[in-house]
Amino acid sequence: MDTNDPQIILGTMDFGTRVDPDRGFAILDSFAAGGGVWLDTANCYSYWSDPSGSGGASECVIGAWLRARPATRGAVRIATKVRHNPLVPHAPQSAEGLCARAVRVGLEGSLERLGVDHVDLLWAHAEDRAVLLEETVGAFGELVAKGTALRVGAANHATWRVQHARSLAQEQRVEPWSALQLRHSLVLPRPLTPLAETGHRMLTAEDLDLARSEGLAVWSYTSLMWGSYVRADKPLPQTYDHPGTARVLTVLKDVAGELAATRNQVVLAWLMRQGIDPIVGTSRMEQVEEALAARHVRLDDEHLARFAEAR
Template sequence: MDITHKGQIALGAMYFGTRQGRDQSFAILDRFAELGGRWLDTANNYSFWEDQTGFGGASERMLGQWFGANPGIREQMWVSTKLGAAPLVAGTWPESMEGLSPAAIEAALAGSLERLGTDHMELLWAHVEDRTVPLNDQVAALGATVADGRVKQLGASNHAVWRLERARATASAQGAEPYSAMQLRHTYLQPIPFADLPDGGHVVATPDALDYARTEDLGFWAYNTLLAGAYARPDRPLPAPYVHSDTELRLAALDRVATSLGATRNQVVLAWLMGGTPAVTPIVGVSSVAQLDEVMASRDLHLDPEALSVLDSVS
């Protein structure tokens, strides 16, 4: 089984338990399972900025409650969660991030497994870099979670490509499990290079990162794929780094393809990501079953050579 399941949509559970209550979260999860979805993506720090306690964990707890309410469903789903970026002191993020020390990794993983109500997870991510901890120690601690069966595979989120390569080389030298997936911010529209994003900690995919994933045959996961609704909703303006002339050309190309295929902008973007090289696993968060149905329909959208030429010829 290809645990990274390249080119498959992952349901983002970021706001389950905070913005989205039990009934709304369960309805989305039920429909996702009904439509054959497999990957559920969360993190131990989701969503501390929405929770009155100032701490994360609500998303994982909601998924755990859904597993508990649906006997047998856990065996049908693959869980992806992240550690390293949770605040240890409410209201002091990022200063109090837990980091990636061996002790922090062990404590975070134990907490995630308890909240999820499971004894293992399919994919564990180092959510952010931690350059205060020797890479040897990080690699050994993460590798140990695979060796003891609590984790199936490891991924690096928001890491520089050179750090990811160094970590993989370190794992090889140690005989430890290496990172086999990488996760970065990526979509059809591209921000101005080197522009500061309004979202702290986000790392944008570069051609170099995509080439590395393709060459090394790594799973490539992308977040913020639909730009928080900006493709579809006029009331959701694009972040400033995405407002430039290339965006106008890309949106025109996107509309041309969407019209010709009878699809939505969102569906074309997701089909383009999943059908690319490397094949991307887009993480998509939704707030309703109707939005989920639109998103999942992109799996059946075929972009022929003409459509791809229109989309890829924009420069």
């Protein structure tokens, strides 16, 4: 596969906490064997599920896997994030933030846990408006100049902040953010309705316009809505309870039947058809196989039109 084509990203948030290391190894093995490339983690994953109250468990599992499978380091790419790891265990209000020192120290800790000398993509996990954007941009640029991060990107940032940061990077002559990570899926919440997950930021048409104009990569999270497309015991949140959702789900059922694909696969294919790289969090190997098979599901213009009309 051309690495410039949209790809399935393996989300590893629960590794080392809700997903034990042995199962994490099996999922990583299956992903790599199926031709998967990108692993997505963060230095804060998952402090809320870890008895220690601190992040790092996910990166530790990936690092142990890389040491046990040394040949895989050249086959996979690692993306991690800084911003949210609590400096005081069990105290999210003590999050490290995005000052220059926090960015530098955060990545140093990630590299140690991962057992690597660089990451392929470093994300600013969310905005930190207590810090001048010039400082954050300079810190990320410094890491690229040192070679400890090959690329940098912004997750959960307002569109105007990303563009402003890119202008600041140009002024400072440092590497700009070249990727966006935002929440996106086939179904949409009710307009103007706040999400229950306050830290999440939805992908907008403006984000996509910026990405396409500037050649930025776009990654989506919560791509499969926690299994709600296929599991009766995982209903969509109340914010998605509106007529458009019902129409979309009807079209999704029909298209999946026509293409002999699962509903999850159709959703992932829909995202990739738009040039978006969907992150898929899994807890079983069969979920990895299902997700990777979505690369072979072909949606034509008529399918896209039906979804657009339903939304």
